[in-house]
Amino acid sequence: xxxxxxxxxxxxxxxxxxxxxxxxxxxxxxxxxxxxxxxxxxxxxxxxxxxxxxxxxxxxxxxxxxxxxxxxxxxxxxxxxxxxxxxxxxxxxxxxxxxxxxxxxxxxxxxxxxxxxxxxxxxxxxxxxxxxxxxxxxxxxxxxxxxxxxxxxxxxxxxxxxxxxxxxxxxxxxxxxxxxxxxxxxxxxxxxxxxxxxxxxxxxxxxxxxxxxxxxxxxxxxxxxxxxxxxxxxxxxxxxxxxxxxxxxxxxxxxxxxxxxxxxxxxxxxxxxxxxxxxxxxxxxxxxxxxxxxxxxxxxxxxxxxxxxxxxxxxxxxxxxxxxxxxxxxxxxxxxxxxxxxxxxxxxxxxxxxxxxxxxxxxxxxxxxxxxxxxxxxxxxxxxxxxxxxxxxxxxxxxxxxxxxx
Amino acid sequence: xxxxxxxxxxxxxxxxxxxxxxxxxxxxxxxxxxxxxxxxxxxxxxxxxxxxxxxxxxxxxxxxxxxxxxxxxxxxxxxxxxxxxxxxxxxxxxxxxxxxxxxxxxxxxxxxxxxxxxxxxxxxxxxxxxxxxxxxxxxxxxxxxxxxxxxxxxxxxxxxxxxxxxxxxxxxxxxxxxxxxxxxxxxxxxxxxxxxxxxxxxxxxxxxxxxxxxxxxxxxxxxxxxxxxxxxxxxxxxxxxxxxxxxxxxx
Numbered sequence: 001x002x003x004x005x006x007x008x009x010x011x012x013x014x015x016x017x018x019x020x021x022x023x024x025x026x027x028x029x030x031x032x033x034x035x036x037x038x039x040x041x042x043x044x045x046x047x048x049x050x051x052x053x054x055x056x057x058x059x060x061x062x063x064x065x066x067x068x069x070x071x072x073x074x075x076x077x078x079x080x081x082x083x084x085x086x087x088x089x090x091x092x093x094x095x096x097x098x099x100x101x102x103x104x105x106x107x108x109x110x111x112x113x114x115x116x117x118x119x120x121x122x123x124x125x126x127x128x129x130x131x132x133x134x135x136x137x138x139x140x141x142x143x144x145x146x147x148x149x150x151x152x153x154x155x156x157x158x159x160x161x162x163x164x165x166x167x168x169x170x171x172x173x174x175x176x177x178x179x180x181x182x183x184x185x186x187x188x189x190x191x192x193x194x195x196x197x198x199x200x201x202x203x204x205x206x207x208x209x210x211x212x213x214x215x216x217x218x219x220x221x222x223x224x225x226x227x228x229x230x231x232x233x234x235x236x237x238x239x240x241x242x243x244x245x246x247x248x249x250x251x252x253x254x255x256x257x258x259x260x261x262x263x264x265x266x267x268x269x270x271x272x273x274x275x276x277x278x279x280x281x282x283x284x285x286x287x288x289x290x291x292x293x294x295x296x297x298x299x300x301x302x303x304x305x306x307x308x309x310x311x312x313x314x315x316x317x318x319x320x321x322x323x324x325x326x327x328x329x330x331x332x333x334x335x336x337x338x339x340x341x342x343x344x345x346x347x348x349x350x351x352x353x354x355x356x357x358x359x360x361x362x363x364x365x366x367x368x369x370x371x372x373x374x375x376x377x378x379x380x381x382x383x384x385x386x387x388x389x390x391x392x393x394x395x396x397x398x399x400x401x402x403x404x405x406x
Numbered sequence: 407x408x409x410x411x412x413x414x415x416x417x418x419x420x421x422x423x424x425x426x427x428x429x430x431x432x433x434x435x436x437x438x439x440x441x442x443x444x445x446x447x448x449x450x451x452x453x454x455x456x457x458x459x460x461x462x463x464x465x466x467x468x469x470x471x472x473x474x475x476x477x478x479x480x481x482x483x484x485x486x487x488x489x490x491x492x493x494x495x496x497x498x499x500x501x502x503x504x505x506x507x508x509x510x511x512x513x514x515x516x517x518x519x520x521x522x523x524x525x526x527x528x529x530x531x532x533x534x535x536x537x538x539x540x541x542x543x544x545x546x547x548x549x550x551x552x553x554x555x556x557x558x559x560x561x562x563x564x565x566x567x568x569x570x571x572x573x574x575x576x577x578x579x580x581x582x583x584x585x586x587x588x589x590x591x592x593x594x595x596x597x598x599x600x601x602x603x604x605x606x607x608x609x610x611x612x613x614x615x616x617x618x619x620x621x622x623x624x625x626x627x628x629x630x631x632x633x634x635x636x637x638x639x640x641x642x643x644x645x646x647x648x649x650x651x652x653x654x655x656x657x
Contacts, residue, residue, distance in 0.1 A: 005528045016516045316512040319473060320574070321501025321529040323494045399473050403512070 001326045010333045013306075024302040025342040028379055031292030032346025033353060035375045036367065038288045040354035042281025044365035049273045053266060055194050055202070057134045059100075059233055060266040061240055063092075063226040063247070082222035083251065083260040086210070089226045091250060096228075096242045098235035103130035103227045106213045110181040112206060114166035114173075121162055122205045123180055125213020126227075133229040136202060141174040141189030149209040154216065156180065157189035161204040180206065183216050240265060289378075295342070296382035303335050303390035314394050315402025327395040335387025336380065343379030347372055420581060420613055421447040421470065425479035428465050428636075439465045440476070441636040447615065449581065452608040454616040454627035462636040464586070467617045471506060471584050472499045484581070501530045505575025509587035511567040515560040519550070519570050522559050526578045540577055548573040548603060565596035572603060583607060583614045589623055601626045 014021045065083040089104035106125040111118055130136070131143040138157065148155055158166075158173060167173045173187045185208060194202050214221055228243065230236040240263050247261055248254070307314070314327060351372075354365040428440040439462045447453055457463040468474035469481055475489040482488070484503060488496060500506075505526075513522045523541040532540070545555060548569040554562065559570060568588060575583055585604065589597030605626060608614045616627055624630050632640040 001528060002531075002534070004534060012516065312512065313514060316508075316514075317525070317529070318497065319471070319500060319506050319512075320526040321497055321578075323497045323529070325494075326529060400468050403473075403508070 001322075001329060006329055006333050009330050010337050013310075014334060014337060017306075020302060021338060024298050025338050025345070027295030027298035028292070028339050028342030028382065029295075029346040029349060031288065031295035031382075032343050032375045032379050033350035034288040034291050035285060035378070036347060036350025036371055037353040037357065037365075038284035039281055039371040040350070040365040040367045041357060041363065042277060042284045043368055043371070044354075044358065044363060045280060046274055046277040047366045048364045049277055050270055053270050053273065055135060056266065057227070057229060058266075059230040059236055060133065061228040061230060061236065061243065062264045062266075063088075063228060063243060064262050064264065065222065065224070065260065066262065082220065084223050084226060085221060086214075086223060088247060088250060089223065091246060092226065092228060092243055095246055096239055098231050098239045098242070099228055100231040101129040101133050101227075101229040103127045103133050104210055104223045105130065105225050105227055106210055106218055106223045108213075108218060108224070110217065112162065112166065112178055112180050114176065114178045117166045119162055119165040121159075123213065123217065124205050124207050125210040125217065126207060127210055130207070130227060133227045134202065135194070136207075137192045138189045139192040140172055141187070143189055143191075144207055144209050149211050152211045152215055153209055154183065154185045154212055155188045155209065156185040157191060157207040158187055159191050159201075159203040159205045160193045161201070162206060163190055180208070181217055236265060236267070292378060292382065296339075296386040299335050299338055299383065300386035300390060302338075303331060303387055304393070306334070307331065307390050307394040310394075311397060311402045311405040314397050315399045315405065318397075318399035319403060324395040327397075328391045331391035331394045332384065332387045335390070336383035339379045339383030339387075343376050346379065347375060350375070417448040417450065419446050420449045420451075420484060421615075422482040423469075423479070424482070426466075426469065426476045426481060427478045428462070428469065428474075429477045439636050440469075442479070443636075443638060445631060445638060445641060447613065449613055450608070450611055452605070452614045452616075452626075452628045453631060454618060454624035454629070455631045455633060456618055456621060456624040457633035458619055461633045463617050463619075463633050466633065467584065467586050467615075470615060471504055472496045497529075501526060501578060503580050503582055505578065505580040505583045507568070507571050507575050507583065507585035507588045509590040511564075511571045511591070513559040513567055513570055513574075516558060518556050519545070519559055519562070520555050522570055523573045523577050526574060530578050532578075541573070544573040544576040545570070547576060547607075549599075563596075564592050565599065568592060568596070568600050569603075572600070572607075576607070581613055583612055584617075585614070586617045587619070588616070589618075589620070597623070 063084065086104050089102055092099065093102040103126050107122055109120055110123045112121050112123070113119075124130070126144065127149050128144055128146045131138070136143065141157070143157055144155065156178060158178075163169075163171070163173050166178060167176065173190055176187050177184050178187060179185070191202065191207075208217070210223070214223075228239065230239045243263060244256065244259070248256060248259060251260055253259055317327060351367055354367055357363070358365040423443050423445050426440055426443040427438065430437045430439060443466070455463050455466060465474070469476055469488075470483075472483065472488050475481070480487055480489070483499065486499070488499065491499065514525070517525075520538065520541055523545060524537045527537045527540060542555070546552075550566065550569045550573060554566060559567060562570065572583075572588075575585075583604070588600055588604070592600060601623065604614050604616065608628075614627070616623065618624055629643050630640070631638055
């Protein structure tokens with residue numbers, strides 16, 4: 001049997017029962033498109049977590065107060081203890097060699113108001129070097145200077161999200177006065193948007209001099225963390241070691257296990273969050289895979305019905321010279337054609353759904369070649385696996401009984 | 407007498423049945439359907455195998471058509487012992503040597519007349535560009551109207567369907583036409599036309615084997631083999647057969 005004959009037979013038998021072919025195919029379409037859409041959600045989450053963390057800055061080390069008994073990146077105690085001071089930050093800056101910039105930080109959420117508009121935002125008290133470490137650029141005005149830190153200036157640099165909430169889009173806030181926790185601050189700069197979502201969103205932050213934050217907002221001398229930028233990627237681990245030793249000696253702690261601070265490496269955060277989103281991707285893929293399996297069973301069901309319905313036809317084909325392989329090929333190609341076409345429609349639909357999710361939903365999606373190839377391979381496999389048994393059953397029919405079948 | 411005398415004396419034996427026994431076993435009940443059949447059919451013969459239902463004629467037809475093999479004994483078709491062949495080789499025999507015509511036509515309902523006739527060529531591996539010409543020729547031979555060639559076969563009348571089925575049996579140019587009650591679903595007039603077609607085919611040199619329960623139909627053949635309870639009870643060369651006489655029969 002030639003390929004052209006096979007495709008002719010396949011087309012004519014599938015098109016003779018359009019509604020049934022369509023519904024069976026729908027099972028595969030839904031299966032494939034949900035695999036692609038859901039996996040793209042999972043991979044989008046991975047990508048956005050990775051890019052969010054990278055946007056924090058490069059070669060970043062974060063020193064948090066409190067011990068890190070929990071090995072996870074989001075330990076409960078971090079930031080709540082008050083064991084780090086500005087002096088620790090200064091000591092790191094002057095004593096550790098492989099460090100290019102250090103910025104102390106004191107962050108907390110406050111109510112921020114401008115006229116009748118208000119917003120609950122993260123207020124970051126910090127130093128000039130923070131902008132370099134965290135890749136913050138200013139689109140209007142300038143960032144906090146070290147002079148302003150020294151002079152306890154009540155100045156603020158705001159993120160674009162806050163600009164929109166308080167002043168409205170496009171209005172230059174520089175020179176205006178806002179109130180943070182009822183205290184007046186003069187806006188001196190506006191940062192450029194970095195995009196990104198989730199925690200530590202720099203677009204939704206207000207930067208003030210750390211001295212001002214300590215004295216007028218928090219009312220304490222401790223700081224919430226120290227941002228350290230290693231001079232190069234190779235120096236991150238050495239720097240982490242040296243900072244640990246330095247702070248242990250400064251805090252008079254001999255046992256590293258009972259340290260009252262913890263140092264988080266940016267790469268660690270990325271890898272552990274990626275493993276979480278990776279699991280999420282796997283889970284979503286598995287759920288979608290179940291629907292693909294159900295679609296495959298639908299194919300098998302239809303093919304078994306078809307074989308029974310066409311018993312006489314199979315008998316006739318055998319009587320006029322069809323071999324077993326001809327019959328197997330004919331029915332197998334019907335099921336493969338269904339999954340093939342269903343797979344292509346499913347891929348297109350899946351891509352469309354994932355684009356819609358990223359456009360109208362609150363999270364990003366990422367479609368990868370791997371997920372498309374995987375979905376396609378799986379759908380072809382489903383066609384072969386679930387079509388093989390009915391096809392073999394057709395091929396094995398005894399021609400006499402098949403011809404006699406009513 | 408004339409008919410037999412004009413036949414060449416050394417005719418090729420196309421079909422040989424030697425001690426054919428067919429037994430079915432179902433739930434420990436042994437049913438002997440064919441009991442030691444011995445006969446042969448020469449090339450160019452027009453044979454009717456006649457018997458009432460349950461006589462074993464259908465089983466015999468399946469064996470003759472290489473759709474089934476005997477429990478014991480030998481069925482030799484064109485020098486080949488069919489039971490010794492593999493399933494695929496048997497399929498080749500059906501494809502090359504035998505043209506089947508069934509009582510219920512067995513056309514693919516949704517396919518066109520052309521496609522139905524072409525189907526045996528598909529399995530015989532005939533190149534697509536040669537198929538249409540071959541199909542058209544046999545459709546003309548089976549007196550099919552040209553306007554109907556691209557109609558779907560479920561739009562045809564019974565007589566037309568049987569013509570298409572005959573054309574399909576002929577398309578691969580097999581030496582044997584095996585017809586199982588070909589007039590069973592047709593009225594008398596169409597049935598007679600179909601039988602005339604078989605006569606024409608026989609005259610052009612093909613071996614025709616007709617399986618029927620109807621003596622009137624069997625009278626069209628040159629030789630009648632009567633089967634009852636799995637045994638041949640009569641094997642007569644119907645030399646007195648006259649077309650004119652049959653045409654005068656009441657409708």
